[in-house]
Amino acid sequence: QVQLQESGPGLVKPSETLSLTCSVSGVSISTYYWGWIRQPPGKGLEWIGYIYNSGSANYNRSLKSRVTISRDTSNNQFSLRLSSVTAADTALYYCAGVDTDMDAIDFWGQGTLVTVSS
Amino acid sequence: QSVLTQPPSVSGAPGQRVTISCTGSSSNIGAGYHVHWYQHLPGTAPKLLIYLNNNRPSGVPDRFSGSKSGTSASLAITGLQAEDEADYYCQSYDSSLGGYVVFGGGTKLTVL
Numbered sequence: 001q002v003q004l005q006e007s008g009p010g011l012v013k014p015s016e017t018l019s020l021t022c023s024v025s026g027v028s029i030s031t032y033y034w035g036w037i038r039q040p041p042g043k044g045l046e047w048i049g050y051i052y053n054s055g056s057a058n059y060n061r062s063l064k065s066r067v068t069i070s071r072d073t074s075n076n077q078f079s080l081r082l083s084s085v086t087a088a089d090t091a092l093y094y095c096a097g098v099d100t101d102m103d104a105i106d107f108w109g110q111g112t113l114v115t116v117s118s
Numbered sequence: 119q120s121v122l123t124q125p126p127s128v129s130g131a132p133g134q135r136v137t138i139s140c141t142g143s144s145s146n147i148g149a150g151y152h153v154h155w156y157q158h159l160p161g162t163a164p165k166l167l168i169y170l171n172n173n174r175p176s177g178v179p180d181r182f183s184g185s186k187s188g189t190s191a192s193l194a195i196t197g198l199q200a201e202d203e204a205d206y207y208c209q210s211y212d213s214s215l216g217g218y219v220v221f222g223g224g225t226k227l228t229v230l
Contacts, residue, residue, distance in 0.1 A: 037164075044120065044205075044207065044221060044222070044223045044224040045156075045158075045164065045207050045209075045221045045224065046221065047218065047219040047220065047221060050219070058218065060218060060219075061218060094163060094164070102154075102166070102169040102170065102173070102175070103152055103154075103169065103170060104152075104154040104166050104169035104170070104209070105154070105156070105164070105166060105209075106166050106169075106175065108163035108164055108165075109163060110162075110163055111163060
């Protein structure tokens with residue numbers, strides 16, 4: 001059974017960098033591809049980006065200048081870094097895995113709330 | 119504003135059939151990109167409901183079905199049940215955004 005678990009600070013100061021890690025169990029992250037989705041309070045889902053089997057990544061154009069998704073295959077984890085955060089980055093952040101046969105997000109973490117505030 | 123447009127809310131009585139639309143354009147659904155649907159209950163992780171336009175993952179009841187035509191897609195739920203009350207999101211890709219993933223704005227389903 002594939003399980004994902006997000007970890008990282010729940011509070012980040014404005015202008016600082018948000019860093020989250022997703023630990024994956026039940027499958028090697030070299031299989032499928034992985035990414036981050038967020039949901040601001042009272043709003044819908046927003047795609048942040050994916051990291052592919054090749055190790056390359058693709059990001060939401062609106063966040064591209066601030067976001068980096070990386071992976072640590074030895075620890076079966078992948079990470080999100082979002083720089084220069086503002087209150088608009090306050091959201092529930094989900095890590096997710098895409099089943100390449102389905103081409104859809106079939107694996108989700110439970111989500112972690114990150115609040116940007118001084 | 120989302121690239122994919124969904125109605126903010128739909129409702130139906132138990133046992134009824136409801137549909138949720140997802141309207142896109144020639145750069146996403148109309149370009150042939152697949153549509154997926156997710157069910158999101160408050161406090162839980164979203165769940166894949168329909169993939170590749172009209173396929174159900176194992177464990178998803180056949181009360182849920184998806185379709186796609188032109189620049190739009192739809193999710194149909196028959197035999198509505200109280201536990202179907204949730205938010206539903208469509209998802210596709212958009213070539214104008216470099217093949218980026220796009221979500222609809224979400225639809226709140228209320229079971230009356």
